[in-house]
Amino acid sequence: MKIGIDLGGTTVGIGVVDENYKIVAETEMRTADCKTPDELASIVLEGTRKLIESNHIDQKDITFIGMGCPGEIDTEKGIAVAADNLPIEKSPFAKLLTETFGAPARLDNDANCAAWGEHMAGVSKGxxxxxxxxxxxxxxxxxxxxxxxxxxxxxxxxxxxxxxxxxxxxxxxxxxxxxxxxxxxxxxxxxxxxxxxxxxxxxxxxxxxxxxxxxxxxxxxxxxxxxxxxxxxxxxxxxxxxxxxxxxxxxxxxxxxxxxxxxxxxxxxxxxxxxxxxxxxxxxxxxxxxxxxxxxxxxxxxxxxxxxx
Ligand SMILES: [Zn+2]
Incomplete structure (x- = not known):
């Protein structure tokens, strides 16, 4: 099982997907009122934790966590550098997710993630x-x-x-x-x-x-x-x-x-x-x-x- 996180200016969508990229559980949290990078990070981490717990998923079964963020991303370091409508200031999301949930994590731009999703599991597959x-x-x-x-x-x-x-x-x-x-x-x-x-x-x-x-x-x-x-x-x-x-x-x-x-x-x-x-x-x-x-x-x-x- 893998986890996908889609961070946006109003909400963050968090989902568990199976090996065929079918969403088997998901949740949405509000991000619009976030004022600080710490607040935003805790919403993402807490939302993920609750999703795992409420669906009785064993953390060991999570093999990967990926996250799409708006704005500028350092994909190599897994850092969300800056975004227009969110308090992101060099937030090290990949490190935070790996430390919290024990699975490797990667970040990319949200538009790239959407294109990649259609390529891996949608209309442009193949x-x-x-x-x-x-x-x-x-x-x-x-x-x-x-x-x-x-x-x-x-x-x-x-x-x-x-x-x-x-x-x-x-x-x-x-x-x-x-x-x-x-x-x-x-x-x-x-x-x-x-x-x-x-x-x-x-x-x-x-x-x-x-x-x-x-x-x-x-x-x-x-x-x-x-x-x-x-x-x-x-x-x-x-x-x-x-x-x-x-x-x-x-x-x-x-x-x-x-x-x-x-x-x-x-x-x-x-x-x-x-x-x-x-x-x-x-x-x-x-x-x-x-x-x-x-x-x-x-x-x-x-x-x-x-x-x-
Ligand atoms: Zn222009």
Whole structure:
């Protein structure tokens, strides 16, 4: 049995997986109120201890503990160096986990863990060259080349959301202009939906947003499209175009066997995937949605011991 830990800004998910990477027990603890690295570490350690105890697992049966963390990671030393929304300051999680539970432990970036999870137990299992594109607040990337995760210098590889696709575009949170994620993330789509609906309050989209207190979410546009709202279709087409430009860049650089689309919006399935597949139609790269959903990071963390660095 192995343990996977998926640390996030709001919660930490902790799970026990069997030899087929099936989750056999899991728990979730809140991390949003953590103020200090010590507090955060004790939540992770206590949560893991309780999970083991409440499921009557013998500590000796745990062969490995893997953990995915946001932000900067020193994978060699097993240290979470820094993160934007969590009190992580060089937290030596691998050492803490090994000392507490007596099993070897490894750390990696959360986006890398999610890509690794899909590769080990999900949609991209059996393929060697994969790029995972996670659509959300930004666009995250996990790149697997010849079966190995690409870490790059100081583990900074895979920031595909910050490739510029429009030099006259909008300013990105990173400071540059026209990054892919300013145009093609789920957040960018929601912003555009809200912006355009303001000028068309009587459209189906406008009414859906008004009924939701003036806000759209990841599903609003798809509901309006299913009701044949023309404005919704036009916003979607523009967004797909921006997504396609970046996808082609990714394909031209890596020529992967598969691009895995993950993030909540990937639940839209073929409505999202078919136009993307069409857009990259001339190349043989497969476009698939992730299969593990929100568990990809946890499962990938538990499988970090199978990763060759
Ligand atoms: Zn950027």
């Amino acid at each position: 393929y060697k060259n994969i790029v995972t594109v996670t659509l959300g607040t930004g666009i995250g990337g996990g790149i697997i080349v010849d079966g190995k995760l690409l870490h790059g210098k100081e583990n900074h590889a895979g920031e595909i959301g910050h490739m510029v696709i429009d030099i006259h575009g909008k300013r990105c949170g990173c400071g540059r202009i026209g990054c892919w994620e300013t145009m093609a993330s789920t957040r960018a789509l929601i912003k555009e939906v809200e912006h355009q609906a303001r000028y068309a309050p009587n459209s189906r989209l406008g009414k859906l947003i008004a009924a939701n207190g003036g806000h759209a979410n990841g599903k609003t546009l798809f509901i309006a499209m299913s009701e044949e709202d023309n404005m919704a279709r036009s916003i979607f087409n523009d967004w797909i175009r921006a997504l396609e430009v970046g996808m082609w860049n990714v394909i031209n650089i890596f020529r992967p066997d598969m691009i895995v689309i993950s993030g909540g919006i990937s639940n839209e399935g073929e409505t999202l995937l078919a136009p993307l597949r069409n857009a990259v139609g001339k190349c043989s790269t497969l476009i698939r949605a992730g299969r593990l959903g929100g568990n990809a990071g946890l499962i990938g963390a538990a499988a970090l011991d199978e990763m060759v660095i």
